[in-house]
Amino acid sequence: MLSSLAAKFKNSSTKFTADLGHRAKIRTALKSYEKARNGTQSQYQDWQAARTAASTIKWEAINHLDAYLTEFVEKLTARGTKVFWASNGQEARDYVVALAKEKGARSIIKSKSMTSEEIHLNEALRQAGYEVVESDLGEYIVQLREEAPYHLVFPAMHLTRHEISDLFQEKLHTPPTDSPEELTMIARRALRMKYLEADIGISGANFGIAETGMISITENEGNARLTTALPKVHVALMGIEKVIPKLADLALFLPMLATAGTGQQITCYNSLIGGPRQPDETDGPEEFHLILLDNQRTQLLADAEQRDALHCIRCGACLNVCPIYRNVGGHTYATTYQGPIGSVITPHLRGLMDWKHLSYASSLCGACTETCPVKIDLHHHLLHNRRNAVAQQPDPAERFAFRAFAFLTRFPGLLNRLARLSRHFMPLTNAARSFLPPPVKGWVASRDLPPIAAKSFRDYWRTR
Amino acid sequence: MKINLFIPCFVDQLFPSVGISVVRIFEKLGHTVDFKEAIFCCGQPLFNGGYWEETRGIATRVLETLAGSDPVVVPSGSCAAMVKNFYPELFRKTPQAEAAVQLSERVFEFSSFLVDQLGITDLGSRFPAKVTFHDGCHGLRELHVKLQPRQLLERVKDLTLVEMEDQTSCCGFGGTFAVKFPMISTAMGETKSASALETGAEYLVSNDSSCLMHLQGLLSRQNQKLKTIHLAEVLASS
Numbered sequence: 001m002l003s004s005l006a007a008k009f010k011n012s013s014t015k016f017t018a019d020l021g022h023r024a025k026i027r028t029a030l031k032s033y034e035k036a037r038n039g040t041q042s043q044y045q046d047w048q049a050a051r052t053a054a055s056t057i058k059w060e061a062i063n064h065l066d067a068y069l070t071e072f073v074e075k076l077t078a079r080g081t082k083v084f085w086a087s088n089g090q091e092a093r094d095y096v097v098a099l100a101k102e103k104g105a106r107s108i109i110k111s112k113s114m115t116s117e118e119i120h121l122n123e124a125l126r127q128a129g130y131e132v133v134e135s136d137l138g139e140y141i142v143q144l145r146e147e148a149p150y151h152l153v154f155p156a157m158h159l160t161r162h163e164i165s166d167l168f169q170e171k172l173h174t175p176p177t178d179s180p181e182e183l184t185m186i187a188r189r190a191l192r193m194k195y196l197e198a199d200i201g202i203s204g205a206n207f208g209i210a211e212t213g214m215i216s217i218t219e220n221e222g223n224a225r226l227t228t229a230l231p232k233v234h235v236a237l238m239g240i241e242k243v244i245p246k247l248a249d250l251a252l253f254l255p256m257l258a259t260a261g262t263g264q265q266i267t268c269y270n271s272l273i274g275g276p277r278q279p280d281e282t283d284g285p286e287e288f289h290l291i292l293l294d295n296q297r298t299q300l301l302a303d304a305e306q307r308d309a310l311h312c313i314r315c316g317a318c319l320n321v322c323p324i325y326r327n328v329g330g331h332t333y334a335t336t337y338q339g340p341i342g343s344v345i346t347p348h349l350r351g352l353m354d355w356k357h358l359s360y361a362s363s364l365c366g367a368c369t370e371t372c373p374v375k376i377d378l379h380h381h382l383l384h385n386r387r388n389a390v391a392q393q394p395d396p397a398e399r400f401a402f403r404a405f406a407f408l409t410r411f412p413g414l415l416n417r418l419a420r421l422s423r424h425f426m427p428l429t430n431a432a433r434s435f436l437p438p439p440v441k442g443w444v445a446s447r448d449l450p451p452i453a454a455k456s457f458r459d460y461w462r463t464r
Numbered sequence: 465m466k467i468n469l470f471i472p473c474f475v476d477q478l479f480p481s482v483g484i485s486v487v488r489i490f491e492k493l494g495h496t497v498d499f500k501e502a503i504f505c506c507g508q509p510l511f512n513g514g515y516w517e518e519t520r521g522i523a524t525r526v527l528e529t530l531a532g533s534d535p536v537v538v539p540s541g542s543c544a545a546m547v548k549n550f551y552p553e554l555f556r557k558t559p560q561a562e563a564a565v566q567l568s569e570r571v572f573e574f575s576s577f578l579v580d581q582l583g584i585t586d587l588g589s590r591f592p593a594k595v596t597f598h599d600g601c602h603g604l605r606e607l608h609v610k611l612q613p614r615q616l617l618e619r620v621k622d623l624t625l626v627e628m629e630d631q632t633s634c635c636g637f638g639g640t641f642a643v644k645f646p647m648i649s650t651a652m653g654e655t656k657s658a659s660a661l662e663t664g665a666e667y668l669v670s671n672d673s674s675c676l677m678h679l680q681g682l683l684s685r686q687n688q689k690l691k692t693i694h695l696a697e698v699l700a701s702s
Contacts, residue, residue: 010645010647013647014647017648023651023655323633323655324645324648324652327651327655328648360645361641361644361645362638363601363634363637363639363641363642363649364601364602364638365601365605366601366602366604367601367605367634369605370605383511383512383514386513386514390513390514390516391514394514394515398513399515402510403518405505405509405510406510406519409473409504409522410525412502412503419477439640439643440643442643442646443646443681445650446646446650446681446682447650447684448680448681448684449681450474450677450680450681452477452478453478453480455480456477457471457475457476457477457480457483458471458499459480460480460483460484461499461501462501
């Protein structure tokens with residue numbers, strides 16, 4: 001029995017895989033990413049050694065997370081940061097809404113944060129009556145379209161410049177253009193005033209540095225800088241697993257995140273924030289709040305087999321190389337984290353039974369594991385999720401079929417004879433295509449069946 | 465030497481010429497080949513489905529039948545990976561743990577066995593055609609088989625190898641994935657076949673018949689002339 005989420009996934013997959021235009025668009029976008037990335041990656045002396053180093057640092061951080069988090073928070077608090085430990089999304093949302101109320105905020109500006117998507121923060125703020133504007137260009141675009149981000153790193157990857165021009169024409173009443181520069185300037189002008197008007201700026205954080213008590217933000221547009229510097233109150237939302245031990249670790253992580261994320265050597269802006277404006281500083285927010293989010297991350301931490309999924313630096317590389325992602329697109333996943341990493345962690349974050357279908361929607365090709373800069377054993381974790389799902393609640397029909405098959409394999413001679421007999425029914429299958437049971441039907445819808453050999457290998461072996 | 469042939473279930477029943485080619489190649493090299501009739505399947509479909517308990521039932525039989533010290537050669541990257549890489553995990557903390565590890569050390573994918581274990585690249589084969597090669601994902605990423613098939617194809621007389629774009633992209637078969645998510649499987653296969661067709665090759669070669677079965681199914685349905693053939697069949701030609 002398919003859960004309704006699984007059924008929706010299949011329906012969406014059917015729709016998107018049939019859309020050749022969409023497939024071609026995504027393929028083009030990801031091809032240019034691949035080219036950029038290969039070029040930058042080849043500039044490393046030894047990319048594989050870099051991956052090993054990065055995963056070792058993450059292993060250290062995750063396996064001593066309690067100690068590093070403590071150090072991190074102590075240093076931040078010493079500079080006047082207000083740190084809030086949110087056990088779940090609700091607590092985090094409530095904190096931000098209460099803060100907005102306390103400050104009498106009217107306008108809130110945000111820089112890109114997938115963690116905020118995870119807890120549906122914008123929705124909570126809107127319902128509480130606050131205007132929230134996304135300042136990242138891609139996020140701004142999908143916000144105007146009232147849809148979810150299509151990709152962890154490239155939220156508007158699925159849109160052509162013409163679609164964006166139409167969107168701006170409709171929502172911002174600007175003249176049509178197909179120049180990316182002009183489109184960017186339209187958004188820039190629209191957003192400029194928003195930074196100045198905003199009472200609160202909300203950001204994410206790519207890394208938390210335990211040694212110096214700072215968050216590190218990686219971006220290309222500079223919108224995070226403005227979001228975190230101009231408003232009087234800055235709130236950062238960060239998953240607890242983002243903490244890394246030392247400032248020097250950024251020398252490895254910033255380039256690797258950029259390389260794997262976009263194919264850049266390093267992104268245009270990388271900022272470190274350690275607290276609100278200090279007494280000897282001339283500007284900066286008066287208040288800096290950091291919300292540390294658990295939301296099932298400690299559950300994943302407790303899973304020794306899959307704990308390395310917490311290494312994730314949200315670069316999106318696994319999405320980019322995944323042939324499933326390329327064909328079904330980001331929205332089909334219908335959850336915050338798409339692609340291979342999303343398929344691995346979503347069952348832990350949101351429930352195995354509801355989200356196991358993502359782990360099954362994979363050919364286990366391993367391209368994700370191969371590309372991951374922090375060496376998460378992604379495709380094997382899909383297998384682990386499958387095993388756990390079956391252990392928890394196997395599908396009775398499927399289990400019966402597999403057990404029957406397992407039993408029959410004890411009698412290879414019998415299976416061999418049955419296969420030879422079934423050859424006589426082969427011509428019928430072509431004619432009776434629409435009456436075949438689902439597994440076979442799924443095959444013959446688009447593919448011819450392989451012919452069953454007149455003589456099997458074991459027949460040959462016996463008679464030679 | 466004595467070589468144990470592990471013939472995957474689909475090779476046995478659907479593509480026996482692949483197995484026959486392997487036998488002929490090893491016998492021509494002067495080795496003795498053995499085939500254990502008691503084994504039908506490595507258990508991968510159940511393993512990938514998440515039914516590890518049931519898989520152990522099948523895999524135990526494989527462990528017992530293949531006990532010993534002779535190398536086990538598998539003309540399929542996915543089945544070789546199942547036994548070599550996944551049996552140890554499957555049997556971890558069970559009484560068969562050691563047997564699984566011991567077997568794993570003796571299991572090889574066909575092209576890797578020829579090149580890495582026997583040190584052979586020239587089999588005196590002849591296959592006058594333009595071909596392109598598809599790297600099956602398990603062979604490629606689980607067993608790191610990439611150069612070996614190409615080293616073998618390079619020595620085949622009158623054969624021209626043209627590499628396709630996206631040669632390391634998954635074909636979309638993925639075992640039960642092919643029938644659980646047929647629309648995605650087909651889309652992936654379409655992309656792969658398009659890359660193969662673009663090379664203008666007459667034959668699409670791979671070291672995994674499961675990939676070829678899926679791609680051939682698509683190509684035949686599209687009435688394409690491109691034919692699929694296993695590496696062993698090419699190497700057994702003269």
